[in-house]
Amino acid sequence: MANSSNVFPFLMFLLSCNVYANACYPSIISFGDSLADTGNVKEMASKSNVHAPHFLFPPYGETFFNKPTGRCSNGRLIIDFVAESLGLPLIPPSLGSKTNVHVTGLGQGVNYAVAGATALDSSFHEERGVEIWTNASLGVQLGWFKDSLSSICSSVADCRQLIGQSLVLMGEIGGNDYNHALVAGKSIDEVETYVPFVINTIVSAVNELIELGAETLVIPGNLPIGCSAAYLTIFYGSSEVQYDNSTGCIITLNKLAEYHNEFLQKKLHQIRELHPDVNIIYADYYNAAMQFFRSPNKYGFTNGALKACCGGGGPFNYNPSIDCADPASTSCAQPDTYVNWDGLHLTEAAYRVIFKSIFEGSYTTPRFNALCPTSMLQGVGGFSSSI
Template identity: 30%
Template sequence: MSYTCETAKMESWRAFLTGFLVLCLLSVGSAQSSSPDCSFPAIYNFGDSNSDTGGISAAFLPIQAPYGEAFFHKPAGRDSDGRLIIDFIAEHLKLPYLSAYLNSLGANYRHGANFATGGSTIRKPNETIYEYGISPFYLDMQISQFDQFKARTNDLYQEAKKPSDRINLPRPEEFSKALYTFDIGQNDLSVGFRKLSFDQLRAALPDIINQLASAVQHLYNEGGRTFWIHNTGPFGCLPVQRFYILNPEPGLVDQYGCIKAQNEMAVEFNRQLKERIIKLRAELPKAAITYVDVYAAKYGLISNAKKEGFAEPLKVCCGYHVNYTHVWCGTKLIINGSEVYGPSCSNPSSYISWDGVHYSQAASQWVANHILNGALTDPPTPITQACHRR
């Protein structure tokens, strides 16, 4: 597989991704290993809205209906109609869904915690590249929250006088056995596209990648040993990127309607991320670090949407977007004296995009099914065996 994928890299980035996906899906069995399953006791997740299970809702205004309608049957702090990839990871590992670290009520941290919050970036929001922040919970802040969480729960665990006092607390010895997951970087590109030239953003990528690597190194020094790191998805395929481009110039978009230059930047981000992860493996010899090609999975779904039973890939389930009139999912707007709502579609499971920015539960499940078995990871290891160094 390694030789085939390396050869494919010599082709155009789009041909590589399509060919890579097809190849890896045909060879899922070869990614399996005879190694025993890891039996992770917990998951600690860091990221943005792609994996936020309630952080931004707890910190600010709660996400409103119809979010959550397809699975939770009510808003559940997720920017989707239902579950996210992180939820399917938890299910696959037979662990409960992660409570957001910022939740003040109803949280259970026995099997991990979620530090991801919508709008988060890797770099600190007030750095020059941003000028203004889209979330105060950038990656270093999430890492600081983890440090506080680990120290505080350890104190509470030691101070507990009876087993029932520890029922919702992680066991101190299990932090080193937990799975540490990352899904962040999309918003760094988003703000970069708005505020910088392509050359400026490209020049900023090494620093962004290094800050992500520093977070991994910090967790390693805190005892973390298993890391599952998602790359960033095909940013140019988010329907919101086309809301204000009704008649694209020739060459701006690909055959699926995705903005080529934005996807190429995402591919470059991912290339540098993969190279940095390879270096991290040498720097952190006791760590098992898996690079997860979410881009290939998502672009594979988008490029084969109809064959996989989905609608046109840039169609949006929830919201009203006609010409330059936009009513976002779950909101309403007065247009010509009449209220126009941003309702959800009748069959969300047939849509890839839920609200123009975030994926539907059905799409997230499709992606999860194509990454958790190790077919699109480096090394090609199923998540259940990701603790083993390759």
């Protein structure tokens, strides 16, 4: 009879192999901004004396979690749908109570994304007169990750194995470098000059993660910001911009996002040539989202794609002085019929469409579902979480 002391480790090894084989990736390591933050800003606010951000109050989180979780939506984000599809629990914020739990022990990963985060360090923006309210740039997040390695793996080899088996989600990141500047009054032409700096920062982080052992990285492009209720409100009535007749979106702002995405793809192609054994996956958030901006009714968005569900009034239900969750704001009864949640962020229903287009569809280069076939993914439905 086999030695009983050897049976349990062997069974755990078989179990871990089975999980990895069926789910493609046993854990997710995430970086980014509010499109991916699952609660880091909430943790940061709880440990500081600053006024809590409005998205820490109802109706945020009402659709799925029944309470605000720090996610900038009425429900789940793209990263949540990715975790569910891989059969993983929802990925906890790195700054939360689960920070010190080993990734290997959880088998799920950790999320360093922070709402409001930029790709570039705050000093870049401060030199240009733009205030950044979240000091958690991509470089800062990467520093947190590297600092945590000693607590989640016991050696360099173990760390490389853990990171290599994980799915690394690089954002979305970079959008706020443009958002903060545009809201501060910088011209679109000036903000366009930021693009090479933003892309080089993202590429540097990708290269650093590859050096640490990453083998599969998903790097999203920017969303079509010209379709944002916030920008449609800011530029409302202005002669400075032109609108796409088919969508109502601001052409120049969407061209800024397209420029960012083209520059990013060119740089990612160079990384693929240098690291042919690494899966460098570009996620086309822009065109995945343009599907419902062009044809909202086709995707069930019967209340349109441009007007916010929750906001302070006006033609697009967005008022920079009255945030969603403000007592003076109003929230729609059926968020799943809206694309836009609060003027700046999308609804759970919109994020679900983007997720399915990216991770189950054709909006990645190369195709994600060629690496992790759709047949291996878990059904994305009524997964619940206590987060």
